[in-house]
Amino acid sequence: MNSLKHLLALSLALPTISLADVSVKEAWIPEAPPTAQAMGAFMTIENSDAQAVKVIKASAPNFDRVELHESIEENGMHKMIAQPFLTIPAKGSLELKPGGYHIMLIGVQQPSKAGDVIPIELTLDNGQKIMVNTSVYKRKDMMHKMPMMKGKSE
Ligand SMILES: [Cu+2]
Numbered sequence: 001m002n003s004l005k006h007l008l009a010l011s012l013a014l015p016t017i018s019l020a021d022v023s024v025k026e027a028w029i030p031e032a033p034p035t036a037q038a039m040g041a042f043m044t045i046e047n048s049d050a051q052a053v054k055v056i057k058a059s060a061p062n063f064d065r066v067e068l069h070e071s072i073e074e075n076g077m078h079k080m081i082a083q084p085f086l087t088i089p090a091k092g093s094l095e096l097k098p099g100g101y102h103i104m105l106i107g108v109q110q111p112s113k114a115g116d117v118i119p120i121e122l123t124l125d126n127g128q129k130i131m132v133n134t135s136v137y138k139r140k141d142m143m144h145k146m147p148m149m150k151g152k153s154e
Contacts, residue, residue, distance in 0.1 A: 021048040064107025
């Protein structure tokens with residue numbers, strides 16, 4: 001979409017399972033200061049199948065661990081709640097965005113800067129894995145991208 005690169009979704013799967021038709025687009029990470037301990041990753045995950053699928057795991061190199069999170073606001077406080085999985089509805093999509101669902105990259109082993117691409121591997125509940133090349137953007141560029149990323153809801 002626009003200047004954002006479409007992502008290559010590489011599927012690796014056992015021959016005995018049917019592949020879910022899941023693709024990922026607009027995957028991005030806001031650049032964090034070098035001292036940051038964690039970074040959020042955002043993307044839109046689309047599912048063309050007639051059945052819902054779940055993302056049960058995400059992993060990325062150069063981070064101690066990766067969690068699925070939801071940001072919520074409770075009594076005026078921002079909190080992040082770890083999620084056991086993210087559900088992508090049948091013939092629908094789930095948008096991971098600031099203030100909502102996101103992938104939390106925790107324990108930065110090697111700082112990244114704008115222009116870097118971080119490969120994030122998503123594992124679905126059928127065992128299928130999807131590799132998502134996620135680009136790091138500067139925060140001010142991110143602000144320009146935000147309105148564009150919002151408009152899409154079906
Ligand atoms: Cu988080």
